[in-house]
Amino acid sequence: PARADWLRRLPKTELHLHIEGTLEPELMFALAQRNGVTLPYPDVDALRAAYDFHNLQSFLDLYYAGAGVLLTEADFYDLTWAYLERAHADRVVHVEIFFDPQTHTERGVPFETALAGIRRALVDGEAKLGIGFRLILCFLRHLSEDAGFAALEQALPYLDRIDGVGLDSSEHGHPPEKFERLFARCKQLGLARVAHAGEEGPADYVWQAIRLLDVARIDHGVRALEDDTLVAYLAEHRIPLTVCPLSNIKLRVFDTLADHPLRTLLERGLVATVNSDDPAYFGGYVGENWQACADALDLTRAELVQLAKNGIEASWMDDAAKARWY
Numbered sequence: 001p002a003r004a005d006w007l008r009r010l011p012k013t014e015l016h017l018h019i020e021g022t023l024e025p026e027l028m029f030a031l032a033q034r035n036g037v038t039l040p041y042p043d044v045d046a047l048r049a050a051y052d053f054h055n056l057q058s059f060l061d062l063y064y065a066g067a068g069v070l071l072t073e074a075d076f077y078d079l080t081w082a083y084l085e086r087a088h089a090d091r092v093v094h095v096e097i098f099f100d101p102q103t104h105t106e107r108g109v110p111f112e113t114a115l116a117g118i119r120r121a122l123v124d125g126e127a128k129l130g131i132g133f134r135l136i137l138c139f140l141r142h143l144s145e146d147a148g149f150a151a152l153e154q155a156l157p158y159l160d161r162i163d164g165v166g167l168d169s170s171e172h173g174h175p176p177e178k179f180e181r182l183f184a185r186c187k188q189l190g191l192a193r194v195a196h197a198g199e200e201g202p203a204d205y206v207w208q209a210i211r212l213l214d215v216a217r218i219d220h221g222v223r224a225l226e227d228d229t230l231v232a233y234l235a236e237h238r239i240p241l242t243v244c245p246l247s248n249i250k251l252r253v254f255d256t257l258a259d260h261p262l263r264t265l266l267e268r269g270l271v272a273t274v275n276s277d278d279p280a281y282f283g284g285y286v287g288e289n290w291q292a293c294a295d296a297l298d299l300t301r302a303e304l305v306q307l308a309k310n311g312i313e314a315s316w317m318d319d320a321a322k323a324r325w326y
């Protein structure tokens with residue numbers, strides 16, 4: 001129908017995307033073969049059948065195992081390029097993607113191998129597909145703050161190629177306060193900061209991310225709605241939330257998309273954006289996230305335009321680039 005067509009053509013941003021979460025089963029098997037890695041599944045269908053998650057941790061276990069096929073610079077390039085082509089088909093004009101260096105360095109893959117492959121694809125994506133980009137190094141919160149400092153140490157020679165840092169992985173029991181000193185150091189180094197908070201964790205973790213990590217955005221943040229003072233603060237300071245609707249359903253944060261509070265976030269004046277998180281695992285890229293929300297919540301064109309504008313506002317593109325899309 002006309003609305004689906006219009007929505008497909010709407011210029012979009014993607015501000016919450018784990019590049020390791022774009023590893024499709026087909027590519028996982030192809031890279032396993034190329035690299036002589038044996039996967040614990042006989043074929044693509046058996047692997048896909050295992051994507052039946054009941055919470056964040058059950059997903060993360062598979063996500064970290066899957067990343068084990070990524071060994072060479074070419075692997076990271078192919079992964080990122082496949083994502084960019086997919087994003088381009090959804091009319092994504094700007095991406096800010098996460099990568100998890102600790103997932104790779106712990107396996108003996110050098111920091112610069114992952115960085116170089118991802119960056120080279122992003123540079124090609126800008127030249128050939130017109131997709132602007134930023135790159136965000138995520139620290140794994142289930143590991144220690146010292147491990148995070150070690151990852152930052154490895155990144156120091158490459159900081160001209162990294163735009164910001166984030167905080168991801170298992171939220172329960174790993175509050176933002178665990179990383180206060182690490183993020184203070186990142187701030188000193190001139191790195192922008194974001195953090196996953198209020199996905200499975202409580203609204204208090206969102207407060208901690210703001211007050212202790214001084215973040216520019218909150219990744220997920222849907223549980224902020226449990227705290228009216230926090231909602232007012234986020235609205236007043238225009239701190240964006242990078243919301244991932246299909247992710248929230250797959251990981252059982254909400255039962256169905258019809259129960260998702262995306263419209264409520266807009267009604268409360270929050271800078272909510274739509275993103276895909278780990279699209280190879282959660283059943284949809286950014287276009288499918290938009291279409292599924294538009295359908296399940298019967299979003300108006302005005303609401304959809306607001307979400308698109310929020311993505312531009314929340315992004316770290318420069319002002320000239322923002323002006324192009326407003």
Ligand code: ES4
Binds near residue numbers: 063199277
């Ligand atoms: C993640 Cl959905 C989600 N939450 C936290 N950490 C992650 N890493 C990759 N996907």
Ligand code: ZN
Binds near residue numbers: 016018168196219
């Ligand atoms: Zn995420």
